[in-house]
Amino acid sequence: MDILEILQKYWGHKAFRPLQEDIINSVLQGNDTLALLPTGGGKSVCFQVPALACEGLCLVVSPLIALMKDQVEHLKNKNIPAAAIFSGMNKYEIEITLNQAVYGKIKFLYVSPERLKTDIFIAHLQQMKLGLIAIDEAHCISQWGYDFRPPYLEIAEIRKYHPQAPVIALTATATQEVIKDICHKLSFKENHQIFRKSFERKNLSYVVFHEEDKMGRLLRLMQNVKGSGLVYVRNRRRTQEIAEYLKSKGYAAGFYHAGLSSKERDYRQQLWMTGQTPVMVATNAFGMGIDKDNVRFVVHLDLPESPEAYFQEAGRGGRDEKLAYAVILCNEADIANLKKQLDEAFPDLKYLKNIYQAVGNYFQVPVGSGQDSVFDFDLKDFCRNYNFNTLQTFNALRFLEKEGYFLLPEKEESTSKIYIPLNKEQLYVFQVENKRFDDFLKLLLRSYGGLFTGFVTIQEKELAKRIGSTEESVTKVLEQLEKYQVIIYQKRSEKPQLIFTRNRLPVENVAINEALYKQLKTSAEQRIQAMVNYVSSNEKCRSLLLLEYFGEQNAEKCGHCDICLAEKKSQRNEELKKQQSELQSKILLLLQEEPLTQRELIGQLGILHEKFALELVQQMLDAGLLKRIENMKLTVVS
Numbered sequence: 001m002d003i004l005e006i007l008q009k010y011w012g013h014k015a016f017r018p019l020q021e022d023i024i025n026s027v028l029q030g031n032d033t034l035a036l037l038p039t040g041g042g043k044s045v046c047f048q049v050p051a052l053a054c055e056g057l058c059l060v061v062s063p064l065i066a067l068m069k070d071q072v073e074h075l076k077n078k079n080i081p082a083a084a085i086f087s088g089m090n091k092y093e094i095e096i097t098l099n100q101a102v103y104g105k106i107k108f109l110y111v112s113p114e115r116l117k118t119d120i121f122i123a124h125l126q127q128m129k130l131g132l133i134a135i136d137e138a139h140c141i142s143q144w145g146y147d148f149r150p151p152y153l154e155i156a157e158i159r160k161y162h163p164q165a166p167v168i169a170l171t172a173t174a175t176q177e178v179i180k181d182i183c184h185k186l187s188f189k190e191n192h193q194i195f196r197k198s199f200e201r202k203n204l205s206y207v208v209f210h211e212e213d214k215m216g217r218l219l220r221l222m223q224n225v226k227g228s229g230l231v232y233v234r235n236r237r238r239t240q241e242i243a244e245y246l247k248s249k250g251y252a253a254g255f256y257h258a259g260l261s262s263k264e265r266d267y268r269q270q271l272w273m274t275g276q277t278p279v280m281v282a283t284n285a286f287g288m289g290i291d292k293d294n295v296r297f298v299v300h301l302d303l304p305e306s307p308e309a310y311f312q313e314a315g316r317g318g319r320d321e322k323l324a325y326a327v328i329l330c331n332e333a334d335i336a337n338l339k340k341q342l343d344e345a346f347p348d349l350k351y352l353k354n355i356y357q358a359v360g361n362y363f364q365v366p367v368g369s370g371q372d373s374v375f376d377f378d379l380k381d382f383c384r385n386y387n388f389n390t391l392q393t394f395n396a397l398r399f400l401e402k403e404g405y406f407l408l409p410e411k412e413e414s415t416s417k418i419y420i421p422l423n424k425e426q427l428y429v430f431q432v433e434n435k436r437f438d439d440f441l442k443l444l445l446r447s448y449g450g451l452f453t454g455f456v457t458i459q460e461k462e463l464a465k466r467i468g469s470t471e472e473s474v475t476k477v478l479e480q481l482e483k484y485q486v487i488i489y490q491k492r493s494e495k496p497q498l499i500f501t502r503n504r505l506p507v508e509n510v511a512i513n514e515a516l517y518k519q520l521k522t523s524a525e526q527r528i529q530a531m532v533n534y535v536s537s538n539e540k541c542r543s544l545l546l547l548e549y550f551g552e553q554n555a556e557k558c559g560h561c562d563i564c565l566a567e568k569k570s571q572r573n574e575e576l577k578k579q580q581s582e583l584q585s586k587i588l589l590l591l592q593e594e595p596l597t598q599r600e601l602i603g604q605l606g607i608l609h610e611k612f613a614l615e616l617v618q619q620m621l622d623a624g625l626l627k628r629i630e631n632m633k634l635t636v637v638s
Contacts, residue, residue, distance in 0.1 A: 006052050010078045017042045023195045024050045032192035033168045038199050039315035043170040047134035056131025060110045063137055068110040084110035092488050093455045098124040113151035130162040138169035142181035144523055146308040150402045156187040173308040176551040199550050203318045206542035206561040207327045208535045214329045227296035231281045234302040243281040252277045258285040293320040300328045303338045306527035307549045330535050346521045347392045349512050355396040357507045358386045370500040377498035407499040417455040417490040440477055595633035
């Protein structure tokens with residue numbers, strides 16, 4: 001099956017978007033390939049289509065659990081076998097999924113970068129028939145990128161096990177420096193190809209308002225721009241406050257942030273996607289992987305921390321190629337706050353060691369032990385306990401994660417799963433010998449398929465309804481069956497987790513890469529300054545400012561950002577003044593020769609200038625340049 005047939009069969013499209021076909025053909029020719037496509041540019045098709053066109057497994061490395069799960073679900077809905085492995089899964093679930101990859105039961109295996117260096121993964125990787133390696137969010141590999149993830153540096157190491165498998169790296173945002181770094185860190189071969197679609201969004205109008213009354217301006221904008229929209233803020237509490245304010249003004253608005261339960265996040269996202277709540281007020285936790293084409297405005301009430309983050313979030317507007325607005329509402333306090341946040345994002349190195357020591361004490365992990373230990377982690381309680389600043393502590397933990405001491409997995413979906421490790425004959429023997437579990441096990445087998453081959457998502461509440469019992473009773477039975485080793489029960493959890501990736505060290509032995517720390521801080525400072533320059537500029541086209549940041553030097557002005565519109569207005573005013581001056585001189589010249597009535601004057605000026613000339617004559621009369629004499633004729637005041 002050729003690539004167009006694959007596209008039509010699984011995606012229902014008759015043609016590729018710009019650059020997609022070139023990228024796919026490069027991969028199929030065996031080239032290492034870097035694809036830079038803006039948000040909504042169809043990056044996933046660029047590796048999914050060639051993977052389906054060639055033999056072997058496609059290994060996809062992605063840092064976002066939610067995005068991995070979303071893509072796996074989409075592939076399964078197309079009857080394409082896919083699975084994901086990420087932090088937080090238990091060893092049985094991981095082993096089952098890896099065995100499916102080894103035995104060719106799945107076509108796509110999504111993994112978080114942390115998985116790449118584990119012994120169990122490497123052992124199975126060597127047995128896989130690997131056709132393609134895809135690296136999503138590839139900017140994460142660069143220390144100059146806005147979202148550096150050290151585990152990404154392990155990717156090049158796995159290439160030695162499958163040297164013939166080409167690598168495709170994909171990202172929506174990367175500067176020239178980051179592009180070079182990606183190719184180097186992924187050990188791209190000499191004949192590698194780079195495909196870059198222009199980041200220009202011709203239908204997106206970029207606007208910056210320097211505004212103290214942000215809510216008043218937001219309401220006026222929403223009155224003038226009808227349709228679905230996104231309003232981004234940096235604070236979870238403010239998402240709810242602003243959504244409630246908008247609702248009080250008659251707008252159907254919802255709010256979204258990472259602190260909500262997964263069920264609630266899914267519900268709110270669905271309401272927005274279907275247009276039931278057209279406006280979503282959210283933190284940057286919202287939007288990744290969401291493809292809604294009719295978003296008419298994206299408003300930032302707080303300054304984004306980088307042009308990369310802003311470009312991605314603003315790019316969620318106007319994917320239907322119709323006019324949309326990307327608006328930043330800011331003031332001097334916002335610029336000061338952004339610079340203050342930089343200091344909170346990079347606490348001093350002594351603070352990092354204090355946090356490391358406190359985490360070990362908080363979980364009572366003895367020095368020399370703790371590797372692979374998983375703990376439910378309440379950041380607020382931890383900070384209260386030790387009187388730490390919450391934001392500084394979070395950023396310190398993230399850097400300790402980059403240094404390889406801890407892992408802070410993305411918040412896991414709230415679902416329970418079970419797996420039956422016995423074969424059918426062994427299960428039957430257990431049922432015969434343990435009659436009290438027989439009915440319940442039969443219910444499980446009737447309700448869910450695939451229990452013998454892998455972990456299956458279950459709903460305790462639904463099972464309780466079917467047997468006329470309580471959810472607590474069902475949970476208790478499942479826990480008892482696990483004790484008998486009949487099932488493996490992975491109970492849902494809403495709590496964030498912290499994982500020790502190595503044994504706890506004495507605090508004096510905790511090594512911090514000071515050079516990397518300073519480099520990351522310098523990069524962050526440069527991105528913040530670029531953002532400040534963007535909102536402070538009142539001379540250069542906003543689109544050009546963004547495009548030049550990403551290395552596009554020969555682009556044209558967009559013509560419809562606030563700067564371009566102001567420039568056009570100024571040009572129109574200048575042109576008007578010029579026309580006015582020229583026409584005024586002509587009027588004076590004609591009337592110096594002889595007095596004329598207005599009708600006679602207009603006749604000599606030409607009918608095309610009639611309205612403009614009449615207004616100008618009145619202005620000249622008011623200014624005392626002309627006067628009326630007998631028979632209502634006009635003449636020059638001497």
